Amino acid sequence: MLHLGHMLETGTxxxxxxxxxxxxxxxxxxxxxxxxxxxxxxxxxxxxxxxTSGINFNEGTDHLVEGSHYVCCTDAEFEKWxxxx
Numbered sequence: 001m002l003h004l005g006h007m008l009e010t011g012t013x014x015x016x017x018x019x020x021x022x023x024x025x026x027x028x029x030x031x032x033x034x035x036x037x038x039x040x041x042x043x044x045x046x047x048x049x050x051x052t053s054g055i056n057f058n059e060g061t062d063h064l065v066e067g068s069h070y071v072c073c074t075d076a077e078f079e080k081w082x083x084x085x
Contacts, residue, residue, distance in 0.1 A: 001025045004050065006057040011069030021071040021081045023048045023055070 001009040001022065008022045020026045027048035034040040060072040065082075073081065 001028070004057065007072060008057070009069075009071045011065070011067065015065070015067055015069035019065060019069065019085050021065055021069075021078075021085060022073065023053060023081070024050075 001007070001016070001024065003024045009016060009020070009025050016025065017029065020029050023046070027046045030044070030046040034043055055073075055077065057072070059074050060077070061074075062070045062072055063075075063078040065071055071078065071081070
């Protein structure tokens with residue numbers, strides 16, 4: 001996943017879709033409509049705004065999520081995001 005010229009999250013499609021870690025990735029995936037009308041009515045999109053997120057892409061390092069799935073973030077962000085997934 002690339003955002004503002006920074007590689008935020010890498011891995012297989014299955015890994016990223018199963019456990020999106022970065023808030024930007026989660027916001028993109030939450031915007032995908034469901035073909036099931038009942039589920040679509042229940043879908044809650046995740047909002048992400050870089051300017052107000054407090055995330056500095058230059059401070060992060062790659063953290064292993066699992067398998068070949070990595071997310072670029074600080075240790076504190078990784079700990080926080082891991083508890084949210």
